[in-house]
Amino acid sequence: MLDARQDHPGARTHRAAPGRRGTARRRTGRRRAAATTALLAAGAASLYLAVAHGLPGPHDRSGRDAAGATPAGETAAPDPAGTARAPTRSSVPESGPGTFTTATAGARATGAGRPYRVETEDGSGVRPDDAAERIAAILGHEQGWSRGDGTAFRQVADDSATLVIRIATPHTSDGICATGGLDTRGELNCRVGATVVVNLRRWQLGSPEFDGPPEEYRALIVNHEVGHWLGYGHRGCPGPGAPAPVMMQQIKGLHGCVSNAWPYGRDGTFHDGPHEP
Template identity: 75%
Template sequence: MSSTTARHGERRAGPPPAPRSRARADRDGRRRRRIVAATVLLAAGVASVYLGSVHGITGIPGLPDRRGPVATPTAAGESPAPRPTGPAPAPPPTPPPAPTPTAVPESGPGTFTVATAGVEGTGAGRPYRVEVEDGIGVDPDEAAEQITAILTHEQGWSHGGDIVFRQVADESATLVIRIATPNTSDAICATGGLDTHGELNCRVGRTVAVNLRRWQLGSPEFDGPPEEYRALIINHEVGHWLGYGHRACPGPGEAAPVMMQQIKGLHGCVSNAWPYGPDGTFHDGPEVP
């Protein structure tokens, strides 16, 4: 049997593999080390992303920002405002509209009711009577009470006690104060040749005609409520009855004389409803021709 043939039917093994060169072995080692390093770096990156998502750390490109809202810096000693919780607060209620001025009827029946409360049958003083046109929404006795308070006020024409008034309800009155609608007031004033245009008050003879519009609404030129302007109406028109004529503004910043037609403008003066000041000074001004 030849030596090159395997005994008992076995194939003879070929020659043993040649050993690898040292250079190739070095290349394989370096490749394995790079693979291991890349694997370590990849694991570290995954761990960093995980920790960053847990603790709110950002800055890794391509990852969403998982942080909560950033607190606004506050001044020293201040605390940041708490974040609102629960349902949104309801909006504040809408304020009610401003009240509109009292409606004033332009005309009335031309008949009057005489005030009887507070009437003095006898006594000293200049007798006056208060009348209110029917159906205009003004109570005669309440109006008379206000007029009495004006006529007897310490800054009114009774100042110093030289002039005294007494309310009556009969024909003994030498002064009659009538509150009437604009049309009726105009008709009264027209008997004295006056054109009051549905806006102004007047005095004709013994009668003072108070325009209901002025009594209820006051005047846009007067710096005060209608209740105070009523004092100016009565004091001005009773001043005419006492013999006083119109006066002009004495100077800028001065109190307007009660005999000044303040409804036509103050001309630098300050609104005033009384003949006398709190210190007893009479508010006067230049005569109006």
């Protein structure tokens, strides 16, 4: 600490009387100690308030302050909370109320094509209209079922549908599939009569056996189950390195084939394989 005369050059200097100089020095020392203690306490309190309220505080070695603020001259990184995060297994609901909401956007009451309806389970986190848009793109894809036999599809929002595609939580999926005698174990999709049941977990996460993103695996789900509705049975891998038929149960392993989500190739060739149960 600087001497008082250096801090305040114009201030008057008071000298202690010769007989009282020691006492004055002791009093001055006590005052300085008290002042230092007060400053330290004030600094600690300010730091506590800064951290508690997210205000800038002392910088650590990384150049960021203890409260996480960005020092002047640096650019703040994007807020992770403001970016979309990929779903994880724990974030996909296991069960729901068993009630569904029908997609209405894109539905047409009249027109050509086989009428189908899209429904998503309430509380699943999947909006019906978003799901319907993706399913319409799959069914209308140039390598989809309409490529080979001229099958066209038309989305509706009423009971005129001859095909219903439902996205449901694993527990609800199991319940619906069980009505057809199928054990899906919370993991698989199924087709029961005119209803295609898409397991929410598969819709959101894809399959570890499928070499592609979840959105492409969604195409495989829809094409496989709609293929059953059209009358196609299961197929096996035709040979190592060949595209896996869309009617192959690819979630159970590829057996040398390459992941594939579409019934037809770009050249119009139907991806077929040996019949399987």
